[in-house]
Amino acid sequence: MSIRPTAFEFFAGGGLAGLGLSAAGIDTVFANDMDAAKTRAFRANHPHTPFRQGDVWTLTTEDLPGRADLAWASSPCQDVSLAGARGGLEAGRSGAFWGFWLLMQGLAAEGPSPRVIVLENVIGLLTSGPRTEMGRDFAAVCTAMVEAGYTVGALEMDAAHWLPQSRPRLFVVAIQGEAPRAAGPTQPFHSARLIAAHARLPEAVKAAWAWWSLPAPSQRNLDLAAILEPDDAVNWLDDADAILALAAPLHRARIASALASGQRCVGAAYRRVRIENGRKVQRLEIRFDGLAGCLRTPAGGSSRQYVVVCDQGRARVRRLTGREAARLMGVSDDYQLPSSESAALKLMGDAVAVPVVRALADGLLLPALVDRRAAA
Numbered sequence: 001m002s003i004r005p006t007a008f009e010f011f012a013g014g015g016l017a018g019l020g021l022s023a024a025g026i027d028t029v030f031a032n033d034m035d036a037a038k039t040r041a042f043r044a045n046h047p048h049t050p051f052r053q054g055d056v057w058t059l060t061t062e063d064l065p066g067r068a069d070l071a072w073a074s075s076p077c078q079d080v081s082l083a084g085a086r087g088g089l090e091a092g093r094s095g096a097f098w099g100f101w102l103l104m105q106g107l108a109a110e111g112p113s114p115r116v117i118v119l120e121n122v123i124g125l126l127t128s129g130p131r132t133e134m135g136r137d138f139a140a141v142c143t144a145m146v147e148a149g150y151t152v153g154a155l156e157m158d159a160a161h162w163l164p165q166s167r168p169r170l171f172v173v174a175i176q177g178e179a180p181r182a183a184g185p186t187q188p189f190h191s192a193r194l195i196a197a198h199a200r201l202p203e204a205v206k207a208a209w210a211w212w213s214l215p216a217p218s219q220r221n222l223d224l225a226a227i228l229e230p231d232d233a234v235n236w237l238d239d240a241d242a243i244l245a246l247a248a249p250l251h252r253a254r255i256a257s258a259l260a261s262g263q264r265c266v267g268a269a270y271r272r273v274r275i276e277n278g279r280k281v282q283r284l285e286i287r288f289d290g291l292a293g294c295l296r297t298p299a300g301g302s303s304r305q306y307v308v309v310c311d312q313g314r315a316r317v318r319r320l321t322g323r324e325a326a327r328l329m330g331v332s333d334d335y336q337l338p339s340s341e342s343a344a345l346k347l348m349g350d351a352v353a354v355p356v357v358r359a360l361a362d363g364l365l366l367p368a369l370v371d372r373r374a375a376a
């Protein structure tokens, strides 16, 4: 009987990283998050996984059930996000990464440390830091990993390769030992901005850097329309015309062209505040490319996503539902969502897309763990 590799899941939220890992054959044996609503969602959906609610800074190695092969950290992104004030990894919320790292150092001191560590975050982590030191946070994370004896590399993975949602995210992967790697950057996972961030790293980090290799994803065969609830099961907004009137000329033209096509066209839209002629104005920004925009949380300062359906010369508008958001994250319909729509949307807006984790685990994490077992 083969024994499945194990994982500790930090900043676990609703446990979507664990869903992806488990689909690839890696079992979460301990999870942590400090938020009460996330804790309820995690426990409802993973009743058999040991879970500890609390601040990661308060955890010690004694709280962990032994050792795991892998540690996953989806640490908070508000302070490194391009949409936020960008205090970086020294700020209170995103600085929680260092609480996680202290724990990793504790495991290393007692030995053995996890063979693989993954940090998932927003793309802003590639550039965050003071104005004069662009990329300082990314360098700090990679340096810490290299100093702990890991080979480090990163991948930019957009959920849009697997799901109808545009959601680029950064995965910094630290591995002890061998794992699939390429001689240099490969597309689509080593983007121009990742290559630029690598160029800014200290020489000692570059010396321990790997361009991790992952099979290119196959063509996505699901679009936004396919994950939506039936038209007669949702609440259409009465003020659709007023909402559509907020569209800027380019976006208005998209709506007009969808209406003129005579086909049923499904779009996704957000309200954004833009500066025009020195003034702040509300704008509706819409896309009809089969993708939803990146799911966000209300705490991130942006509004809830709209679904716009143009059919038979008429445009209707409604809000995206929590269940639809879950589908956009690759979560199956048996996942128990919070009863409040806003809590469900926050849970999903904060999460990591399940098939992305699975692809990373299948193509890179699992081979790294299996090689080690073979060598042991």
Ligand SMILES: C[S@@+](CC[C@H](N)C(=O)[O-])C[C@H]1O[C@@H](n2cnc3c(N)ncnc32)[C@H](O)[C@@H]1O
Residues within 6 Å of the ligand: 011, 012, 013, 014, 015, 016, 017, 032, 033, 034, 035, 038, 054, 055, 056, 057, 074, 075, 076, 077, 093, 096, 099, 347, 350, 351, 352
């Ligand atoms: C980006 S979300 C990760 C969500 C998760 N990957 C999922 O699939 O749902 C970050 C999570 O970190 C948690 N968090 C933030 N600061 C924390 C801290 N100091 N200790 C423990 N958890 C924390 C938040 O409650 C939130 O659920």
